[in-house]
Amino acid sequence: MKNRFFNEMYDAAGTVRPHYRAYADWLANTPAERIARKRAEADIAFHRVGITFAVYGEEAGKERLIPFDIIPRIIPAEEWQALQRGLRQRVKALNAFLHDIYHDQHILDAGRIPREQVIDNAQFRPEMIGIDVAAGIYAHIAGVDLVRAGEGEYYVLEDNLRVPSGVSYMIEDRKMMMRLFPELFSRNKIAPVQHYPDMLLENLRTVAPQGIGNPTVVLLTPGAYNSAYFEHTFLAQQMGIELVEGRDLFVDDDTVYMRTTRGPQRVDVIYRRLDDDFLDPLAFRKDSMLGVPGLLSAYRAGRVTLANAIGTGVADDKSIYPYVPEMIRFYLGEEPILNNVPTYMLRKPEDLKYVLAHLPELVVKEVHGAGGYGMLVGPASTKEQIEAFRQRIVAAPEKYIAQPTLALSTCPTFVESGVAPRHLDLRPFVLSGKNIDMVPGGLTRVALREGSLVVNSSQGGGTKDTWVLEN
Amino acid sequence: MLSRTADHLYWMSRYTERAENLARLLDVTHQMSLVPKSVDAENQNWGAILALNSLESRFAETYDAVNAENVLRFMVTDPNNLSSIFSCLRAARENAHAVRGTLTSETWESCNMTWIDMRGQKFEQIMSTGIGQFFEWVKLRSAVIRGVTFGTMLQDEAHYFIRLGGLIERADNTARILDVKYHVLHHNGDEGATDFYQWGALLRSLSAFEVYRKVYRDVITPARVAELLMLRLDMPRSLHACTRGIVRILETIKNDQSAETERLAGILHAHIHYARIDDILKQGLHEYLTDFMDRIYELGEGISKDFLMLSSGNQ
Numbered sequence: 001m002k003n004r005f006f007n008e009m010y011d012a013a014g015t016v017r018p019h020y021r022a023y024a025d026w027l028a029n030t031p032a033e034r035i036a037r038k039r040a041e042a043d044i045a046f047h048r049v050g051i052t053f054a055v056y057g058e059e060a061g062k063e064r065l066i067p068f069d070i071i072p073r074i075i076p077a078e079e080w081q082a083l084q085r086g087l088r089q090r091v092k093a094l095n096a097f098l099h100d101i102y103h104d105q106h107i108l109d110a111g112r113i114p115r116e117q118v119i120d121n122a123q124f125r126p127e128m129i130g131i132d133v134a135a136g137i138y139a140h141i142a143g144v145d146l147v148r149a150g151e152g153e154y155y156v157l158e159d160n161l162r163v164p165s166g167v168s169y170m171i172e173d174r175k176m177m178m179r180l181f182p183e184l185f186s187r188n189k190i191a192p193v194q195h196y197p198d199m200l201l202e203n204l205r206t207v208a209p210q211g212i213g214n215p216t217v218v219l220l221t222p223g224a225y226n227s228a229y230f231e232h233t234f235l236a237q238q239m240g241i242e243l244v245e246g247r248d249l250f251v252d253d254d255t256v257y258m259r260t261t262r263g264p265q266r267v268d269v270i271y272r273r274l275d276d277d278f279l280d281p282l283a284f285r286k287d288s289m290l291g292v293p294g295l296l297s298a299y300r301a302g303r304v305t306l307a308n309a310i311g312t313g314v315a316d317d318k319s320i321y322p323y324v325p326e327m328i329r330f331y332l333g334e335e336p337i338l339n340n341v342p343t344y345m346l347r348k349p350e351d352l353k354y355v356l357a358h359l360p361e362l363v364v365k366e367v368h369g370a371g372g373y374g375m376l377v378g379p380a381s382t383k384e385q386i387e388a389f390r391q392r393i394v395a396a397p398e399k400y401i402a403q404p405t406l407a408l409s410t411c412p413t414f415v416e417s418g419v420a421p422r423h424l425d426l427r428p429f430v431l432s433g434k435n436i437d438m439v440p441g442g443l444t445r446v447a448l449r450e451g452s453l454v455v456n457s458s459q460g461g462g463t464k465d466t467w468v469l470e471n
Numbered sequence: 472m473l474s475r476t477a478d479h480l481y482w483m484s485r486y487t488e489r490a491e492n493l494a495r496l497l498d499v500t501h502q503m504s505l506v507p508k509s510v511d512a513e514n515q516n517w518g519a520i521l522a523l524n525s526l527e528s529r530f531a532e533t534y535d536a537v538n539a540e541n542v543l544r545f546m547v548t549d550p551n552n553l554s555s556i557f558s559c560l561r562a563a564r565e566n567a568h569a570v571r572g573t574l575t576s577e578t579w580e581s582c583n584m585t586w587i588d589m590r591g592q593k594f595e596q597i598m599s600t601g602i603g604q605f606f607e608w609v610k611l612r613s614a615v616i617r618g619v620t621f622g623t624m625l626q627d628e629a630h631y632f633i634r635l636g637g638l639i640e641r642a643d644n645t646a647r648i649l650d651v652k653y654h655v656l657h658h659n660g661d662e663g664a665t666d667f668y669q670w671g672a673l674l675r676s677l678s679a680f681e682v683y684r685k686v687y688r689d690v691i692t693p694a695r696v697a698e699l700l701m702l703r704l705d706m707p708r709s710l711h712a713c714t715r716g717i718v719r720i721l722e723t724i725k726n727d728q729s730a731e732t733e734r735l736a737g738i739l740h741a742h743i744h745y746a747r748i749d750d751i752l753k754q755g756l757h758e759y760l761t762d763f764m765d766r767i768y769e770l771g772e773g774i775s776k777d778f779l780m781l782s783s784g785n786q
Contacts, residue, residue: 224569233572243572247780248475259474261628261778262726 006152006409007421008073019076019469022187027071035070038180039414042068045176067462068173069413070180073424073444080191080440080468083146083154083428086337087438089328091142091430094159094315096331098138102128102311112330113323121320122368123313125276127283131300133309134207135433140307141200141271142430143167143442146338148409155339155406157425159324161308161316163273167429168231170443171196171238173465189470191440196429197238200271203433207305208268215268218242218258220249222274222290227458232273246274251294254301269305276310318367318401319345341406347398355402356393359386363453364393364402377453379405408453411464413446423447425455426466440468477632478779479570483582484620484636485785486563490556491613492644496520497546498606499652499676503669504539517542519651524554543602548594556609560589562785575623578616585612628724635720635774642713643767648677649700650760653693670696677708697756698748710763714740717770724778732773739766 009020016024027035046065075083100107101118102125108115118124143164145157174193178185201217208215221232223245236243248258249267257264272279278288283296298304314320322343325336344351344362355362364376376389393400410421428442444464445455455461500520504513518537521527526545529552534541549555553562564586571579588608597605617637624630652673656666670691674680679699686703687695701710718740721733743763751759 237572242473244473245475248473259780261472261474261477261632261724263728 005407005421005423006148006150008148008409008411008424009071019074023072023074023184026181026184026187039070042070042176042180045179046172066169066457067448068176069446069462069464070177071412071414071419072177072465072467073411073426074467074469075441077469077471082337084438084440086154087144087428087430088436089332089334089337090144090156090159090324091139091432091436093328093331094142094161094324095136095138095432097327098309098312098315099133099136100331101314102131107327107330110330112326113320117319117323118314121314121317123276123311123317125311125314127296127300128309128311132302134209134302134305137207137432138309139312139315140203140207140309140432142432143427144430146426146428147406148424148426149406152409153339155341156324157341158318158321159316160427161312162275163308164427164429165228165231165273166427166443166445167196168234169463170429170439170441170466171234173443173463177465188467191468191470193439193441193466196439197235199431199437199439200235201239201241203431203437204269204271204305204307206433207307209302209305212268216266217269217271218244218249218267220244220246220270220272220274222278226273228273235271241271246278246288246290246292249292249295251292251298254294254298254303256292256295256298256304267304269307271307276313279306279310318343318365319347321401341403344402346393346400346402351402352393352397356390359390361405362402363405364389364400367399367401375454377405380451380453405453411444411446413448413462413464415448415450420450422450423453423455424464441466472628472632474778475780476570476573477628478775478785479566480573480629480632481636481774481779482785483563483566483570484633485640486559486566487582487613487616488637488640489644490559490563491610492641492648493546493554493556493559494606494609494613495676496523496644496648496651497543498603499648499672501539501543501602501606502672502675503652503655506668514538516655519655520546523647523651526552526554540598543598544594547597547602547605548592557589560586560609560612566785573629575619577619577623581612581616581619585616588612631720631724632778635717635724638713638716638720639767639771639774641708642710642717643764645677645700645708645710645713646760646764646767648673649697650757650764653697653756656693667691674699679706679708682706694748694752697752701751702743702746702748704744711740711743714743721774726777729773729777732770732777735766735770735773739763739770 009017009024011017043065046068097107107113108118139161141164143160143166145160146154147157148154171194204217205215217239218241219232219236219239221229221243223229226232233243242258244258250257250259250264252264256267256270258267274290277285278290280291280293280295281288282293284291295304296310299306299310322340322345325340328334328336344355346352346355355364359376360378360381362378364378366374376386378386381389408423408425411424412419413422415422424444424446426442426444428438430436430438444466445457445461446464447453447455447460448462449460452460497520500516504516514537517539520542521530521537530537530542530545533549533551534545545552546555548557550557552558564582567574567579567582592605620633621630624633656669656673670693671680674683674691674696677700683691683696683699686699689695699706699709703709704711704715706712714736718736721729721736725733
């Protein structure tokens with residue numbers, strides 16, 4: 001049982017892997033009381049700074065702390081190099097795909113992806129057809145979820161191309177580790193991550209509309225009741241840009257302005273943390289109080305850049321996910337470096353038949369779902385739960401995909417009973433502008449419940465600092 | 472700075488100042504009521520507070536009679552009365568919460584703690600401890616918030632909008648207190664000792680009793696009280712001190728559309744600056760103060776239009 005999962009720290013024989021040796025030594029030689037004291041200190045500090053998130057479905061306004069674990073996830077340099085190449089390749093292809101489907105649709109003409117899968121997708125935005133976005137970039141910020149399975153192979157679980165969140169935890173986790181255990185950073189050569197906000201700002205500035213010398217960048221938030229509001233205030237403050245709400249902006253003559261005490265000030269780039277549907281009540285949801293009337297029109301006129309672009313959701317939809325390797329071959333003429341998880345599409349009768357017969361082994365997900373809501377993890381579910389989910393699938397098979405249950409890798413983690421292996425994933429944040437760039441590593445999420453494979457913070461997940469070791 | 476941010480700062484400050492001045496007004500009314508007089512006359516004084524804030528009909532919805540206890544309950548702890556001290560402190564805290572990132576943590580915490588303490592107080596409890604003590608607490612908390620704010624915050628635009636909100640509110644409130652009390656006192660025609668205590672209470676409510684002694688070194692006369700509270704530049708709660716502060720801040724924060732507001736403020740300031748108390752009393756103090764309050768209101772509208780959000784729901 002112990003060897004069923006790839007352990008990041010120990011090999012099959014129970015020996016510490018080379019890149020974890022320095023840390024394991026330190027852990028073995030540090031008194032348990034010191035560790036306990038530091039863990040308590042971390043808890044207090046996170047509470048005081050207010051690094052919390054709101055949970056949907058719980059009492060309104062209630063905020064929870066995301067548990068932080070002090071055992072880092074360590075990635076050797078060569079392994080990261082390979083991952084980085086794979087991520088660059090994948091995000092490049094996804095951006096090419098988005099440009100293509102909103103322009104000439106070559107990939108659909110070539111029959112590589114069924115046309116109706118794209119055009120009839122709820123996330124496809126006909127409003128975007130024919131619009132030339134700045135620098136041809138759609139997904140400026142991508143949060144690509146990676147997992148490690150089996151013998152240590154990485155797989156892409158999903159490409160988050162709309163408003164991926166979590167980067168503030170990556171930065172705060174690092175800050176916390178450096179504060180609690182400075183000695184670890186002198187013993188190990190750990191690639192820094194705290195310059196992410198600078199990279200992001202630089203990236204956003206390079207995609208300003210043409211002819212703007214010194215662009216004004218703002219961060220658009222849905223407001224204080226959004227679950228990621230802490231991150232919005234954090235990033236705006238770190239980048240030194242204004243944190244605006246929809247009502248702070250207005251559009252006049254296809255130009256976006258913010259209302260300031262010195263009068264209207266033109267806005268050139270909007271890093272928006274607001275879903276497409278809410279951006280502009282004149283174009284999308286009429287009842288949206290969060291958006292800016294006329295924003296789409298200004299955007300279409302090329303007077304403002306939205307990051308990410310409108311309509312990126314079609315490329316990270318779970319029904320499109322199986323075709324990403326095909327996009328890489330089609331646009332780049334390369335073989336994919338990162339693996340896709342084999343995926344059954346339940347709209348296909350033969351896939352549906354197979355999946356219904358194997359539900360206890362599979363993970364079934366809603367095509368448009370996110371955040372770990374509305375999914376079935378076969379091996380972790382009761383008979384009743386599986387049967388209930390079966391009814392939902394049969395009622396609307398096209399709404400679901402299924403994947404084999406991956407044996408996600410584990411990492412030793414502090415839990416109530418001591419230190420025990422828990423499952424992990426990794427979300428690097430890939431920035432696309434003039435270049436495609438990222439800080440080494442990303443956010444490591446860990447499923448704290450024993451045996452759980454769901455790492456989402458809304459489902460009881462925690463985080464770890466992620467170290468990419470430099471040679 | 473974002474207009475919305477400035478708006479929250481400005482109103483945070485206005486509501487705090489308003490709570491303080493309401494405590495001052497209620498305190499002086501309460502103290503004046505301790506001097507023996509007819510029940511009718513006393514209830515008239517309490518009624519005047521409602522009239523001053525145009526709250527007679529709101530009051531009548533919940534309370535049957537105008538008397539000390541009902542008016543105090545309505546103006547101190549009634550959460551449904553948006554002008555009560557309770558509601559003002561809540562509104563101040565809500566505005567502060569929205570711009571927490573702009574405030575120093577000390578400013579935010581003092582504002583938040585004030586609200587948390589207010590929320591925990593029941594009217595009966597306040598009355599049994601002595602309402603005077605409660606009014607002292609409100610004034611003290613307002614002083615703490617102001618002190619912490621100006622003692623810790625960077626002197627940038629945020630600072631100016633906080634200050635501006637406080638001055639606009641204070642100018643209006645001082646005029647109101649003087650208007651309602653001067654009227655009552657002057658027309659009662661009380662003589663001698665009673666008169667002294669009444670005017671003394673009014674001065675104390677504006678923290679001006681010792682100041683009066685120091686400035687005039689003479690008996691208290693209505694004309695001097697009016698002069699002190701209106702025209703003395705060195706008296707921090709006077710109309711003159713407020714309008715001068717407003718003019719100076721508007722000069723600092725002015726933008727392309729604020730010229731008219733600056734002009735209105737300048738006229739109002741000059742009006743006070745060159746006024747003589749004899750002329751004002753001859754013209755009629757009530758008329759003069761009513762006109763002043765109208766102009767302050769207009770100025771507030773101008774500031775909102777030129778610098779702040781128009782749809783914030785604060786008032």
